Amino acid sequence: MLLKWRSYPEIIEQLIGAAYDRGWFSGSQIFTVSDGGTGLKESLENAFSPFQFILDRPHLKKHIYEGVDAMDLPKNLISSVKDFLLSLIDSGQVELVIKKLQDYQGPSAKKIENLANYLIRFQDCVHYDKFKSLGLPIGSGEVESAHKYIPQKRLKIAGATWHPDTINPMLALRIIRANNWWSEFWNRYKHPEYINILNSQLEPKLKLAN
Numbered sequence: 001m002l003l004k005w006r007s008y009p010e011i012i013e014q015l016i017g018a019a020y021d022r023g024w025f026s027g028s029q030i031f032t033v034s035d036g037g038t039g040l041k042e043s044l045e046n047a048f049s050p051f052q053f054i055l056d057r058p059h060l061k062k063h064i065y066e067g068v069d070a071m072d073l074p075k076n077l078i079s080s081v082k083d084f085l086l087s088l089i090d091s092g093q094v095e096l097v098i099k100k101l102q103d104y105q106g107p108s109a110k111k112i113e114n115l116a117n118y119l120i121r122f123q124d125c126v127h128y129d130k131f132k133s134l135g136l137p138i139g140s141g142e143v144e145s146a147h148k149y150i151p152q153k154r155l156k157i158a159g160a161t162w163h164p165d166t167i168n169p170m171l172a173l174r175i176i177r178a179n180n181w182w183s184e185f186w187n188r189y190k191h192p193e194y195i196n197i198l199n200s201q202l203e204p205k206l207k208l209a210n
Contacts, residue, residue, distance in 0.1 A: 008043040016047060033140045035059040036122060055125040057138045061086060067101070067115040070108035092127040094119055150174045 019030070030048040033056055034040060041053045068082045088097050101116035119126070128138045151171050155162060162170075176185045 008039060012043055012047045015044075019048075031136055033137050033143075035140070036118065041122070041125070053122075053125045054131055054136065054138060055122045056140045057126075057128055058141065060089070060122075060126060063115060063118060064089075067112055070111045071104070072107040089119075089126050090128045092130060094123045094126050098123065146178070150178050 019028075024030070027050070030044075030051045031054060032044055032051070033054045035056045036059060044053060045051050064085055065082055068078055068085070071081075073081060085097050085100075088094070098116050098119050101112050101119070104112045106112075131138050151174055154170065154174055155167070176182055
């Protein structure tokens with residue numbers, strides 16, 4: 001069974017709700033670490049202000065490595081060129097890297113041009129030395145690894161099958177527990193306002209079942 005990704009507006013609406021729930025207010029600085037998914041950075045910038053998007057460094061590293069490999073350089077230079085470009089980016093000199101890529105003329109010129117355009121789009125998101133000095137993460141690996149032990153550990157148990165209507169509620173409960181919000185959630189869930197909301201959501205489904 002394949003599950004479609006929800007649209008960015010729906011996801012961001014949920015993120016805004018979660019941020020408010022955790023004490024966010026207008027003017028709070030928001031930081032996000034993610035890959036370069038089309039439109040994601042721009043959608044988040046429209047939703048939060050002030051906002052700083054941090055491009056996941058392993059994703060950037062992969063793009064840099066693929067670009068350098070495509071240049072058909074002498075084998076003894078490939079590793080040092082990769083390290084050099086990454087060190088410039090880490091230290092906030094991404095504009096210099098962009099200029100070097102734009103000046104490149106050689107094999108796979110179109111691929112290198114695309115890499116330069118990629119860096120132009122994210123040039124304010126890759127000053128990794130600065131981000132680390134502020135105590136900020138520069139990779140999304142921790143979240144990606146959590147995917148294995150939060151949703152997959154429960155959803156992929158032997159013999160389990162899932163109806164589309166029950167997957168998201170189960171994922172929500174797993175995330176609530178992982179964030180140590182379990183008691184807070186159930187205390188709030190018992191409130192009459194939430195019970196009324198739940199009943200209003202269940203009523204149409206009960207009618208259909210009958």
